[in-house]
Amino acid sequence: MNSTDPTFLGCVSAVSGASVTVKLAASLASGLAIINGHTYRVGQVGSFVRIPQGYQDLYGVVSEVGATAVPANFAETSVDTGRWMKVELAGEAIGATFERGLSQHPNINDTVHIVTEADLRRIYGRGGDDQVAIGTLSSAENIVVRLSLDNLVTRHCAVLGSTGSGKSTTVASLLRSIVRPEAPAAGSPGARILLLDLHGEYSKALSDVARVFSATPQPGEEPLYVPFWALEAGELLNFVAGGLNDNQEIAFTDKIQELKAARLNASPLPGLDPQSLTVDSPVPFSLKHLWYELIDFETTTFTGPQRDQPAREHPGDANTLTPPRYTPHAMGAAGPFVNTAAKGIRRQLNLLRSRLLDRRFDFLLHPGPWEPDLNGAVAKDLDELLGQWLGHDRPVTILDLSGVPSTVLERLIGSILRIVYEALFWSREKTEGGILRPLLVVMEEAHRYLGPDTGDVASAIVKRIAKEGRKYGIGAMLVSQRPAEVDETVLSQCGTLIALRLSNPADRSRVKGALPDNLSGLMDLLPVLRTGEAIIAGEAARLPVRCRVTLPSETHLPRSADPAVTVAWATRRKAEGYDRVVASWRAQSTTAVAVVTNIQRQAVEPDAEGEK
Incomplete structure (x- = not known):
């Protein structure tokens, strides 16, 4: 031991598992050390230490400093209880090669x-x-922090931080670092990233590397369609028909099965054997036809001696959702008579008709070229939908869900994830499957649909991705400001945690519990992290590290900045009506106008002297 070595801190006094207690040297008189012209802070929580072991070196992270780090048997006898430090061992280096984990432990002294x-x-x-x-690194800004892309994607990850901690900017920066559009070799041109954007923040930040699909598309964006017939029957009926008892659900599912079978008989679909058809098979069928067939059966009245002659007055129209009209039933023995075989689902059918007429749900119930006609024929099949989402020439796909009504948001997210997961799961041996071309799914505001008590379709499919996705090349990145409200099962499957500033004790406790490393002392720094600063630990990080995330350029920042209150309130308000506010509210669109202005534009011809 050479106490004159400027890097010397102290000696090991106790070893317990991966925790090492260090007695600081008496010669260590200052919190600063100058080594080879560089200044280092000594004994900082979150800083690294090295313990030489002959041909190899052990590396650890300082988790506690001072009296709390004193071993229990030293606490009463030690004169100076402040000169102790607790270190959590994290990895070792042999030569120039560093790897996580330990092959040996240090000895006393x-x-x-x-x-x-x-x-x-x-x-x-x-x-x-x-x-x-x-x-x-926060402690050495000339040292670049790198993460393993393989472990970041396949072992899942989570970006957690309070509002205003730089969460959206961190996600945008992380995705740009993965894609690396500015790299000489174009970074990762084959990357495949699907981002669920609940607030419309990322289209500006990733516009040069992404295609944007939106339920309320703006210029430069494409309309988002999710075909209802690709959903499981239970999910679809729960939305369009509300609560159903067993007999009512059977009435709906039997008719759906019948319509799908008729569609398959009219035109076979590749890969689907009619004998293996189920009510959940992704086969097109018409919701209007479903509604018409069922409402016709429910409202039919009969006449005649055998009570078998329909008393229809008007056939109605399935396309316009006009119900057929029958002569009302009479109370006496003369008829007309009600249909005694009716299933009692008229209220649910009225809800189905209401959903079909509600323009807010067009992206799901009237999905453009994926909407079946009354015979179940569609202009485009699911291969073109998946091609639009995952097969275009840009590495990132943004699904902007900011215009989706909250009543259907969780169900829509679950439907999107189920379509993507099922497609990649069953095509895992194909070149566009998840194994040969992995997919990273980024889920913003994860706490909204991944709560422990939600029990909805989104929670179920994300749990499946978290548990099984690694085997099939589907990775998840959860982004949340309330980790305490995210299901513990899902969070525990995230091999890498990127934790920004967190003030809430319940949130910090959940993050500590999910960490793969014993770093409770390091996690105590979460409330005092700077904006854009994160503690990164887990599979993708070489060592648990306190990192300053690189900010994207000004043109590639997400639309998540705080309003400039001082600037806005310093300007006297101009008198302006609220007609445009109400117009946007009614249209459920931020770009709606109250007065449509038609401007006639004409080309200006140059005169004889060449002037305009």
């Missing part, structure tokens, strides 16, 4: 040293095809 810039480069400096640069 082994020396402990400051990790210098050379050591940090030994840990973080080695690049590679799977290494993605996301920022710099």
Whole structure:
């Protein structure tokens, strides 16, 4: 032991599992050390230390400093209880190669040293095809922090932080780091990322690397369609028909099965054997036809001696959702008579008709070229839908769900994820399947549909992705400001946690419980992190690290900035009516106008002298 070594901190006094207690050297008189012209802070929570072990070095993270780090048997006898430090071991280096995990533990009285810039480069400096640069170390901003792309995607990850902590900017920066559009070799041109954007924040940030689909498309965006017939029957009926008892549900599902079978008989679909057809098979059928057939059966009245002659006065029209009209039944023995075989689903059918007439749900119930006609024929099949979402020439797909009514949002998210997961799951051996071309699904505001008590279709499919997605090349990135409201099962499956500032004790507790490393001391820094600063731990990080995430350029920042209150209130309000406000409210569109202005534009011809 050389106490004159400027990197020397102290000696190991106790070892317990991956935790090491260090007695700081008496010669350590200052919180600063100058080594080779660089200044280092000594004994900072979150900083790294090195413990030499002959041909290899152990590396750890400082989790506690001071009296709380004193071993229990030293607490009463030690004179200076402040000169202690607790370290959580995280990895080891042999030569120039660093890896997580430990092959051996330190011994009592082994020396402990400051990790210098050379050591940090030994840990973080080695690049590679799977290494993605996301920022710099908070303690040494000239050291680039890299994450393993393979582990980030396949082992899942979570970005957690309170409102205003820089969460959206971090996600945008992380996705741009993965895609690397500015890289000389175009970064990852084959990347496949699906981003569920609940607030319309990312279209500006990723416009150059993404295609945007929106339920309320703006210029440059494409309309978002989710064919209802690709959903499971139970999910669809729960939305369009409300609560159903067993007999009522059978009435609906039997008719759906009948319509799908008729469609399949009229035109076979590749890969589907008519004998294996189920009510959940993704086969087109008409909801209007379903409604018409069932309402006709429910409202039929009969006349005649055998009570078998329909008393129809008007046939109605399925296309316009006009119900057939029958002579009302009479109370006496002369008829007309009610249909005694009716299933009692008239109220549910009225709700189905109401849903079909509600323009807010057109993206789901009237999905453009994917809407079947009365015979179940469609202009486009699911292959073109998946091609639009996952097969275009840009690495990122943004599904802007900001214009989706909240009543259907969770169900829609679950439907989108189920369509994508089922397609990639069953095509896992194909070149466009998940194994040969993996997919990363980024889920914003995850706490809204992944709560422990939600029990909806979105929660069920995300749990399935979290548990099984790694095997089939489908990775998940959860983004949430309330980790305490995210189902613990899903969060525990996230191998990498990127934790930004968190003030709520319940949120911090959930993050600590989900961490794969014993870093409770490091997690205590969460309330004091700066905006855009994160603690990263888990599978993708070489060591648990406090990182300053690189900010995107001004033109690629997400639309999540706080309103400039001082600037806005410093300007005297101009008198303006609220007709445009009401017009947008009624239209459920931010670009609606109260007065349509038709401007006639004409080309200006140059005169004889060449002037306009």
